[in-house]
Amino acid sequence: MMLLSCVFYYTLAYHFQRTDFIKLVGLFLGLLVLCYKLVQFEKYNPKFLFAAGVLFRVIFLFSIPNLSQDFYRFIWDGTLVSQWINPYLYTPNQLLENAEIIIPHAQELISGMGELSPKFHSNYPPLNQLIFGLAAILGGKSIMGSVVVMRLIIIASDIGIVYYGRKLLKSLNRSPHLIFWYFLNPLILLELTGNLHFEGVMLFFFVWSLYFLSKNNWQLAGIIYAFSIATKLLPLLFLPLFLNYLGWKKSLYFYVIVGATILLMVAPFYAPEFITNYSETIGLWFSNFKFNASIYNLTKSIGVHFFDAKPWEFIIAYGKTIPYLVITVVLLFTFFRKNQNLSTLLTSMLWVLSFYLFVSTTVHPWYISFLVLLTIFTNYRYALIWSGLVILSYFAYSNPNYIEHLGLLAFEYIVVFTYMLYEISTQRNKK
Template sequence: MPVQITKFWKLHKIPILLVLASILFYSSFAYDLSRQDFPKLLGLFIAIFFLHYKLIQFQKWNFKFLMVSGILFRLIFLMAEPNLSQDFYRFIWDGELIKNGINPYLYPPNQLIEQENLPIANAHELFAGMGDLSAKHFSNYPPINQLLFSIATIGSGGSILGSIIIMRLIIMLADIGLIYFGRKLLRHLNRSTHMVFWYFLNPLVIIELTGNLHFEGVMLFFFVWSLYLITAKKWTWAAPIYSLSIMVKLVPILFLPLFLKHFGFKKSLMFYFLVGGTCLLMLLPFYSPAFINNYSETVGLWFSNFEFNASIYNLVKQIGVTFFDAKPWELVKIYGKLIAISVIIATLAITFIRKNQNLSILITSMFIILSGYYFLSSTVHPWYIVFLLVLGIFTRYQYAVVWSIAVVLSYYAYANADYDENLWLLTIEYLLVFGFLIYEILDKAEKKLHFFKK
């Protein structure tokens, strides 16, 4: 046995040291970091990203080693309270409501907190933790998300840490499932299966999903599973799975028009019917006359009221305020409506222009649409980039990997109570992102031109 350990050490000495160093950095991130300490946050994030890059470089064909490493990195966060996001307080609040038979879409927390004998464990701590913005709005989390919140609260016995641990385990299992179906999908597309580790070992994924309990990973598990089922000619099963993805996060709705060409008219209508029918069944337990109005009002806020880590919007705002005396709070509302319309038009154009019958082209079309939406959006939280990371794995474009490290510059806003952003840091972020994207586009155009000259 000692001889085998010595041999393993000699063969994998550098990767093991990289993993040990990553464990130390992740431990510091999870248990010894205040989000106000931006220099430390930045340093840890960059160091971990470098180690993740080298780990894949050295061990990209060693599936078991990378898989175990990714699981270990996630387990580090198991007992930690999220330190970059307070959303988990609202998750637990909604879960407690459902556990006690209260519809989370009908009552904002600041209305319920005034009631005596409110049947919510740790109600005042959860209310204080979620912040004023969340407390005054109805829940905007779709039904499958709500189901997972309730599972966490039922299993925790009223403990906030217990709920955190259960949610974290759910997110971890979803990531493992994504690896399973992601590798199958990569094989179908004739791409290297190690590409999936650009997601599984990415620090942004580990910190924001497992660490800070954002459920993008659960959505992406169902999304990738659905795409795999489509490649396996099991589209009737793919439709309800795709619905589960939508009912965790609404983003996959964007891509539904693209299936029109992929399946053909008749089959796509059946696919849409199955997706829509499954979504309606999941919404049914929460339905009430006020539900649609409350939910649409809350979701609409994300298009017309919030600003964070924007690229093109910040440029438009600066021009509007400087040269046209525009009011920022009015501008963001108008801009949000225009962007929603623009994204719909662009999606329909890509639906009919591109040859989406081919799965590789279909996924690239999704990648283009989501990239355009994020570039135009007034709100791009760091964990949003995770969806682009996954789509990028199945395409020829890897600029999302660059964005997954550059987005750390947006965390500067967390360093102050008012979330004031540093536009210089955001400029650097987007120069890196757009610069690498332009490089990839030109490089692929040059290769294509060279091919035709042969």
């Protein structure tokens, strides 16, 4: 099983084009089966499972990501940071016209980003930018060098997740082998290690912070939680949920620690234009882009067919409602659910994040990685099912116009929602 998994991962890393959807699904399906069997047969042998996970990641070490173009922007931003240029103040297109600023491989990076990214300001938080800068410095002005450095950081983060994840599982009286449903998950390997998405770094700080919370060291947990937010903004969603867990007084101090730490990391990048540029770029993700959406696609179909709504107007209007819907759900879970123990808190986080992804207009496969990690600390497993089905969304890359197959997306979400409802029903019956 381990050898066959290596062959499949090697093929995905070095002998695969993202337009070959059938090959992707075939290899991914095979890896899902092999992952299941590995954890099933070797769950009492954590050293073997850990070694297997590290080996699978090392296979990707010198490969160029083939399912995502984002890493070109990472390298661009990192090059700016390494030259003490604020990446939040200029778009790549603006800098390309500035002859005084020299960006190694500038044209290759711009071309690699695609059409959209060069037009917009960077939307990656400050700690992520510092990691990009470190990769640019250690990478020796080489695209491959930067890729290798970033990949090593992501691999190290996943190893950290295993270390603190096992400790956290033990403190919750759960089997520590459950962490390998994350560590050996093909989606995690392909999207984080393979395609260089920094959700793994965010999740490392997130799990590390929760581990300190489980030990009642909420002061240090607050600092580390801020690191998680400063890598990816998503953990911001969960901040109100700490009110019941920590109590009003401690939670207030916790929020002050988180806020102060974030401000310290933002300070080197601050400029009068920073907030405007950053917020405008973030806003685009809610109202301009669409990929692998569920509820949005359903409501759009109803709006277009029954109310004669224009698609481009509908996505803007829908995007403006998302923040209000998500805030409402977060507040409901904050004030109407007793998040007084860590298990309940983690389950609330799972539901809040699930709702956010269900209503979002853009759900890239790597977004599911947070759910995959959260779910192993709860009694629910629908996120693992979703991690196996979300690969179907890559059908869009198999055609030059990036047209999604709504039938495949419907199948993906029908299975996920059905299994989720089944689990909810089962858990209620147990109670």
